[in-house]
Amino acid sequence: MATSDIQVAEHALQHHFADMEQQQETSTFGMWMFLLTEIMFFGGLFCAYLVYRASYYQAFVEGSQKMNIWLGATNTAVLICSSLSMALGVRAAQMGKPKLMAVLLLITIVFGCGFLGIKGIEYHEHWVNHEFPGPTFHFETGDAVHPATDPVHTEIYFSLYWAMTGLHALHMVIGVGLVTWIIIAGLGGAYSRSYFTPVENVGLYWHFVDLVWIYLFPLLYLISKKHGG
Amino acid sequence: MKQTQEEHFDPMSHVVPVSLYATIWAALMVFTAITVFAATVELHIFNIVVALLIATIKGTLVVLFFMHLRYSTKLTMVTVVAAIFFLLILFSLSMTDYLTRAWSTSIH
Numbered sequence: 001m002a003t004s005d006i007q008v009a010e011h012a013l014q015h016h017f018a019d020m021e022q023q024q025e026t027s028t029f030g031m032w033m034f035l036l037t038e039i040m041f042f043g044g045l046f047c048a049y050l051v052y053r054a055s056y057y058q059a060f061v062e063g064s065q066k067m068n069i070w071l072g073a074t075n076t077a078v079l080i081c082s083s084l085s086m087a088l089g090v091r092a093a094q095m096g097k098p099k100l101m102a103v104l105l106l107i108t109i110v111f112g113c114g115f116l117g118i119k120g121i122e123y124h125e126h127w128v129n130h131e132f133p134g135p136t137f138h139f140e141t142g143d144a145v146h147p148a149t150d151p152v153h154t155e156i157y158f159s160l161y162w163a164m165t166g167l168h169a170l171h172m173v174i175g176v177g178l179v180t181w182i183i184i185a186g187l188g189g190a191y192s193r194s195y196f197t198p199v200e201n202v203g204l205y206w207h208f209v210d211l212v213w214i215y216l217f218p219l220l221y222l223i224s225k226k227h228g229g
Numbered sequence: 230m231k232q233t234q235e236e237h238f239d240p241m242s243h244v245v246p247v248s249l250y251a252t253i254w255a256a257l258m259v260f261t262a263i264t265v266f267a268a269t270v271e272l273h274i275f276n277i278v279v280a281l282l283i284a285t286i287k288g289t290l291v292v293l294f295f296m297h298l299r300y301s302t303k304l305t306m307v308t309v310v311a312a313i314f315f316l317l318i319l320f321s322l323s324m325t326d327y328l329t330r331a332w333s334t335s336i337h
Contacts, residue, residue, distance in 0.1 A: 025302055025304075029302070032305050035312070036308055036309075036311065039312045040312070040315060043315075043319050043320075046320075047320055050320060050324060051323060054327060054328060055327070069265065073265050076261050077261060080254060080258060081254070084250060084254040084295075087294075088247065091244060091247070094244050095244060200297075203295075203296075208296070210295075211288050211292065214284050214288050215281075218264055218284050221268075222265070
């Protein structure tokens with residue numbers, strides 16, 4: 001360990017911890033506890049989805065057919081790539097390479113913004129097609145042979161779609177902000193090989209948001225084979 | 230004493246080779262392609278089973294390797310298991326209510 005590393009480590013060690021290892025483990029455990037509450041937070045929405053999907057399956061199938069499956073799949077790939085660059089960024093921090101970390105986290109931000117941009121295109125499409133729940137909501141399959149069987153309950157599908165992807169997108173925006181903070185702090189010399197806990201924890205947050213999308217994508221986009229995409 | 234403890238702490242022990250991350254990334258991309266393809270095949274009730282199975286495999290890879298759970302303390306592992314456990318309680322108890330409501334109306 002370099003001398004500067006030990007100095008940073010002693011500076012970063014809070015007085016109520018015995019050593020750096022205990023401090024890092026406590027911090028990471030705290031982050032996981034937070035993510036546990038996040039899982040329950042999203043869990044409520046997933047549970048609502050489960051209840052209404054079980055009750056109005058056909059309405060959900062018709063709603064899901066309005067999804068652009070290719071944009072959804074592209075966004076899934078974009079998020080997976082962002083998770084890779086995030087994992088490599090945390091690795092760079094572990095190895096005490098702040099510049100490499102900054103480059104990799106910048107790539108993560110680019111992927112994150114790319115995801116939000118594609119999501120914005122999808123949102124715009126749904127908005128102009130009156131697929132936003134509320135007084136302007138208007139749902140037709142646009143086909144005389146296959147008329148919308150249950151537009152009232154398809155509105156529930158779109159309510160859940162906007163709420164779940166919207167909450168997820170909000171987490172992405174917060175994630176981009178957190179990663180920006182880590183880049184600035186990292187370039188300012190805040191982290192070293194012995195102290196990089198904030199990088200690790202923001203990484204955990206980013207991967208968690210990716211994890212939520214891994215479930216949102218099949219549940220919202222891939223309900224039925226009869227897909228328009 | 231403090232010095233020896235700091236020397237004992239080796240954060241480098243958790244550094245995972247780049248090749249492992251690349252492998253996980255490739256696996257996640259392949260599973261994404263599989264899940265999109267599987268959605269185009271009519272499997273009736275098993276479409277959702279396959280979709281959720283693939284999502285769970287992907288999620289497990291993310292949690293174990295990207296989120297370093299495989300290299301974490303037992304306390305952290307218990308936290309994650311607790312999260313899954315309570316999530317399943319939320320789902321199963323809610324669904325035992327909603328899925329069985331129709332039973333009482335069919336009796337009358």
